[in-house]
Each structure stands twice: as structure tokens, then as C-alpha cells.
Amino acid sequence: MNKFSNMVIATVVSLGAIGCSVPSWAQQPLKVAGQDVQPWVFHDKNSDSLSGVFVDLINAIAKDAGLPVQYQLMIFGDLIPALASGKIDVIATNMAITPARAQQVDFSDPVYNAPTEVVVVPANDTTAYQGLADLKNFPVGAQKGSIQLALLQRIGGFSEIRIYDTLEDAWSAVVSGQIKAAVTSGPDTIYASKHGRLTNLRIVSSYQSQSPKPRIGIAVRKGNSELLERINRSLAKLEADGTVKAIFVKNGVDDWAPPK
Template sequence: MLVRRFTQLVLGTLLLASPATSIPAAAEQVLKVGSTPTGIPFTFLDTKTNSIQGVMVDLITEVGKDAGFSVQIGPMQFSALIASLTSNKIDIIAAAMFITPARKEVIDFSDPIYTYGEGLVVPKNDTKDYIGQDDFKGQAVGAQVGTAFVDALKKSGQFSEVKAYDTIPDILRDVNAGRLKAGFADYPILAYNLKQGAFSDVRIVESYKPTIIGSVGIGMRKGDSELLGRINTSLAKLKANGTIAKILDKWGLKAQAL
């Protein structure tokens, strides 16, 4: 009898000490992030790992660590990002997306992260030092669909045609092949692509003065003020401790004031 009672006492003690009876920790929030596979160095598909990498991926990952959420990065076309966000397919946009008044009517943005303007690319055998868009008046030019550049170029009314391309590499291919006289796109992305040497017959026109200046930000659904506050607080911390500068430097970009 004593043996049985002793055995029951030992078993009861083990059950009380068992991890199975402890209260489980709250699961970490996982947010779906939409990024583009062709916006190097901001976002791009790394074929070695078959994953999206780049400035904005590194940044949103670090923001998540500080703000208390993890991220699940999904690739999609630039033109599909906002629709995917508003239809709840994703929770965050982390790409080379300018904060514009028109976009702010549809979604919310974080504080600015990086500011730049459009770059101009032409065939390498075209050695003219172009200064502005007026130099191509009446001609056909190219830009990426869904970007602030393609809309502004169309509204200017200066060009015979503004060809809309799905990706920036598509623009570079047509310029490289001589099918397009001039292409406009994000300067850092153009410069990074050309630095890799894939488009040997294209040059970026350093004399060109950009007119469409914008700042990249992280996109969220309209009215998601709690998430917006967390992200902006984390961005301020990451700027102060030098993390943002390190991320930019890793991808060949210079740190700027937020």
C-alpha cells in the first residue's frame, strides 16, 4: 500500500513538472510581404537561394525583429503590389515604391527610407550628353508599368509614345538591342544592373538631370495605424543605431537622412 502511494506521489510530481502543463508562449506574428524580383538592389530574385533579397528585404526583416513580427516574403510584379495589399493577399509592401499623393489615397506609407530620381539610359553608341526630357521630344521612350515615371512621362505629352515595360531589365534589353532609343527608370536600379555587365551596349547618361524625385517607403493598408506606428518607431531606431546605413552600404547605396 505504501509503495502504491509513493508511486502515485512521484508520478504526480513529474506531471506537475512536465513542460506539457506549462502555458505556451504566444506565437510570433507573421506578416506577408510583397516584393518584386527585378528591382535590384532594392529587391531581386536570388537564383542561388530562389528567394527575394535586397535592401528592402533586409530592412523589413530588421524592422520585424525590432517591432516583434516575422516576415514571409512573396515575389510579384510591381504593378500588382498595391492591389495585392488592398485585397489582403499581403500585409506589407517592401519594394522600390515611391511615396506619391496618388498612392497615399489608396494605401499608407512609412516614413521615407531612400530618395532618388529617374535615370536615363541610351545605346552606348549614342554619346550625346542629354540634359532633360526635352531632348527626346517627339520620340518613343520606355518606362516600367505602374511606376511614377511612366505616368509622369505620359502626362508630359512630349513623346510620340511611352512604351510600358513589365520590368527594368526589359527596358535595358530593348535599349541594348537598339529597339528603343531611350529608357527612364529608377537610377539606383539602372546603375546596379549596368554595373553587373549584362547590358554591354547600354550606358547611363550622367549629364541627365532628373525631374521626378521621390522617396521609397514601406507600404501598408489604409488605416492600419498600429502597424504603421510600430514600423516608424523601428525605422527611427534602426537609423539611430546605424543599421539602415549598414544595409544601404551592403548594396552599394549611400546613407541619407530620413
Template sequence: MTTFKTILAGITIAAGIAISGMAHAETLKVGSTPTGVPFTFLDTKTNKVTGVMVDIMAEIAKEAGFDVETEPLAWSALIPSLTSGKIDAISAAMFATPARAEVVDFTNTIYGYGEGLFVSKSDTTQYVSYDELKGQVIGAQIGTIYIKKLQDSGLFAEVKGYETIQDMMRDVNAGRIKAAFADYPIVAYQIAQNNFPNTRLVTSYKPTMTGDIGIAIAKGNPERLAKLNAAIAKVKADGRIDAIVKKWGL
């Protein structure tokens, strides 16, 4: 009888530990912008942030044993929120640049792309380089690699900074600026949805500010980084990332 009670107690304790472990999966607060269609954006039907990077982050987190709580943040607030501990990770269309890697850690690459150039439909010039826009007023998003490079070039009358790509597209659409530069897939998606009918994506343009996208986490957590990298490798290998990209029409 004593042996049976001892065995039963051991089974009960083991089950309790297992249940407790399942109930206390670590939750990552993940910062994503609500305006980066189709990568991260606010779905007005559900009032939740959704998109390519939200779906990819969900699969990576599930594989790594984390729960996810998505925090909508302005693009310029993403890294400050991560370094100050308000969030645990960033999943957005963010290039893993050397300058950013000095303040945050990036996972292995998920995918990469470059900038797109968009102008008014009334401008039919087939631009190849941004040099051809010398002396013009152009736009770029605050906090991106594009704005600094364009400003440092000294080519333009003004490089206006914008919080969102949609704001830039409205100004191009209305003729308030000559042209603007932003993440190619986001611009292509917006124009394909006919959200800005007077705006044209310049398909002849050759991007020079390309980069790789990864998930950013705060420095000093190599174990978390290793878990995320292992999960990324798995969801790449089994086709889940490809399926998500296809789902969003990219």
C-alpha cells in the first residue's frame, strides 16, 4: 500500500509539474507597426495587428515555445521600446543593419528586399537611379535606412521625413512631393490594392539600399536568440514561411 501511495504521489507531482510548465509558457511582447501593409498592419475588422510578419512571428514563437502578445507601435518607437524593456522583440519589415545591430540583436535572416520608388502617374519618366531626381523634394520614412542615405547624398532640395508610408503616398498622390522611397513590397501591395490611384511604382528603378529582415531582440539574451534561430530554420525548411508569403500575395 505504501509503495502504491508513493508511486501515485510521484505520478501526481510529475503531472502537476508538466501542467504547470504548459501553463507558464513565456510570453513575448512583440512590437509591430500598424501601418506597414502587408507586413504589419491594423485589421479594422478585428482591431488587431496582422500581416506577413505577424504570421511568421506566430509560427516562429510556437516552434520556439513562446506565446506572443503583439504591441502596435509607431516605426520610430520600435527600437527605443525594445532597448527600454517595454517590449521583448520586434517583428516588422526592419533591415538588420550594422548600426541597429550595435544596440539590438537580430536573428538569422527571414528574407530580404530593397527600396521602391514611387511617383505621380502624371510623371512617366522611367527612372533607374535616384540621381535622376536631383534638386527635387522627395520623401522617406523616419527611422529607415533610406532617409539617411538620401539626406547624406546632398542631391535633393529636401528629403521630407514621414511617420508612415501611407502619408508619403498621399503626398505623392496629391503632388506635394515629387517622389518617395519606401519598402518595395509594401508600396507594390498598396498600389496593387488601388489605394492610391494617382501613384505609380517605378518598375525601371534599380534599388541600391537593400537589406535582410530578421527579428530583433534586446542584447544580452543569447539563449532566446538561439531558440528563435532554431525555430526560424525549422519554419523555413518545412515551407511555412513560403506559405505565409504566398498567402499574402507577395
């Protein structure tokens, strides 16, 4: 797990525009974290740096708001606990806004609306699963802390629900036969499939989700209204001038780009 704890990229922006009165959280670089999943936040081996939609977006927000930031990678399920404990200041990754999470953190205005969850099975399993009820009495899996895990736990009826730290771990469990299927994030899984990273797996095209499209937002510690206001103000400006859409296009996810 060293890559999660050691990969930190700093973007330092002058605080001159903020003025003399600076809140304590703005007196040193904001610690921003996301999980290592393309195309949102990932370690680019070619440049040996962090890249992705949310890295670009946070850098643009930091520049506009006059805030210094440090970006680091963490396991998805550890993000909210790290924010609550003060280990990080901001979560900027592909995290859906939900009522349960909103009790623990404060979310920005939505960045974009994501595709719903998908079901991943072995490539040689040609069953036309229609819904999660078709998987009842079988072992299934999902990522720790994900809305997909919450969905499986709410529905119930599976022989076992296994929890994995990363999406890759969940997909590998399907390949190895530990679980019948993995229920994982739509955008993350669709992107991986398009780029040939779902080896010996397939996304069930017949699956019909009953979930609403997740709204993805940036999270700050509960009660940090001033930081949230700055993020929202900059986000609105960057959406209006087309910067957010350009970031999505640059990272190859044009289909999910918010309108200008």
C-alpha cells in the first residue's frame, strides 16, 4: 500500500489574493485525497505524477481560489474516516453524494451525474441477468465504502457479500471464482472495459439498474462552510467558462462531461 501513502503531489498557489485574515485550514497546503482509479485520479507512470479529472479540477479550483493544495492517494473506504479525523481536508474523487455520506461530510455542488452501478461476471458467463435478484443465493462482492456495497446490503438475500479495498480486487475475485459477480461503480468499470482492463470479464449489458444516476461531488469536513463556499464559487466559475467540460474532454470522458 506504499503507493497510497507515499504518492503526494503538491500544487502551491499564492495566498496573496486571500488577504491578511486567513483561516487556520488555509495557512498550509490543503490535503486533498482520492482513490487510485483511472480516469479520475491515478499515478501516471510516464510522468511519475498524479493525473486525472479530479487532479486537473482541484488544480483549477486551487488556482482560481488562491489555495495551496497537496494531492494524495488513499483507499476509497478510508477517505471519509480520514476527512473526519483531520488527516485530510478535502475528498476529490469519483464519490457519489448520498444522504448517509452527507451526515458525515459536506458536499460541493454536483460536478457531474455518473452512470449507475454495473454488474461484472466472468466472460464465459453468458447469462442475461436482469437485476440483482437474479444473483440472490450466490456470493457477490463490492468495494469497501461504496454505494454499490450499500445497495447489496440493503437488498440482501445473497449467500455472501464480500468486501474489497479496490475495484481491481473485486474484479479479480470474479475471475478466480471467489464470487459470482461484482457490483461496481459504473463510470470506473465502463472506462476500464473500454481500455481493455477487464481481462476475462464482461459487463452484463442486460442488467437494468433501479438506482438513480449518482451525483458526484467534492467533500469537505462537516461544518467547514468557508472552504465549501470557495470550492463552490470556483466550481461554478469553471463550469460557466467551459473549463470543467474541457477537463473531462482532455481525460477522455466526453460523454459524462457536464454542460458548459
